[in-house]
Amino acid sequence: MKRITVKAMLRPESLARLSAPEHRFCPAPSCPVVYFGLDEIFDREEIVVPVFQKERPGERPVCYCFGIDETDIRREFEQTGRSTVAERIAVLVKAGRCACEVKNPQGSCCLGNVAAATTAAKAATATETGVPEDEPSHA
Numbered sequence: 001m002k003r004i005t006v007k008a009m010l011r012p013e014s015l016a017r018l019s020a021p022e023h024r025f026c027p028a029p030s031c032p033v034v035y036f037g038l039d040e041i042f043d044r045e046e047i048v049v050p051v052f053q054k055e056r057p058g059e060r061p062v063c064y065c066f067g068i069d070e071t072d073i074r075r076e077f078e079q080t081g082r083s084t085v086a087e088r089i090a091v092l093v094k095a096g097r098c099a100c101e102v103k104n105p106q107g108s109c110c111l112g113n114v115a116a117a118t119t120a121a122k123a124a125t126a127t128e129t130g131v132p133e134d135e136p137s138h139a
Contacts, residue, residue, distance in 0.1 A: 001022070001023045001024055001025050001035065001107050002101050002107050003021075003022075003023070004101055004102055005101050005102060005104075005105070005106075005107035006018065006023050006035050006042070006107075008101075008102040008103070009034075009035075009047050009048055009049065009105050010042060010046060010047065010048070011046050011047070011048055013046075014042055014046040017040075018040075019040060020037025020038045020039065020040040021037070021038070022037055022038070023035040023036060023037040023040075023042075024036055024037070025105070025106050025107060027053040027106065028053070029053055029054060031054075032044050032045075032054075034046070034047050034051055034054065034105060047105060049061065049064065049105060051105045051106075052105070052106070052110075052113050053106070053113075057070065057117075057120060058070060058071075059071050060117070062085075062110055062113045062114050062117045063085070063089055063110045063113075063114060064100070064103040064104045064105070064110065065089075065092070065097070065098045065099050065100060065103050065104070065110070066088075066089060066092060066098075068085055068089070068114070070117045070120075070121065072085065073085050073114075073117050073118055073121045074121040074124065074125065076121075077121050077122055077124075077125040078125055081125075083118050083121065083122070085114055085118065086111060086114050086115060086118060089110065089111060089114060090111065093109065093111075
């Protein structure tokens, strides 16, 4: 984990006690720890944004750079039968407009989280509408 990520994500009082030279990110949803280093941990309450991996599915942020959350993906499925979020983000990343190392708590590109959220939204929309996942809806 890059130090810039940890520094950018910590609340001021937590940043004031930052001392470990290196940290790792804990993606386990059931664990309250977000970052841990030598004799030092920072939990969910010490982070300035909700952490995708630590929040309940439904309204979690999936792209911190461009402000996209699970509700945006679900809404797109409901309205069009598909989501173009991953493609839109990929274009912006390719153009050098992302800031994942300072905006995303995991310190890396969000496209893996976007893919997981897209799959879940597609399945949920199919269940709600009765349209099989492999067929587009005609909204």
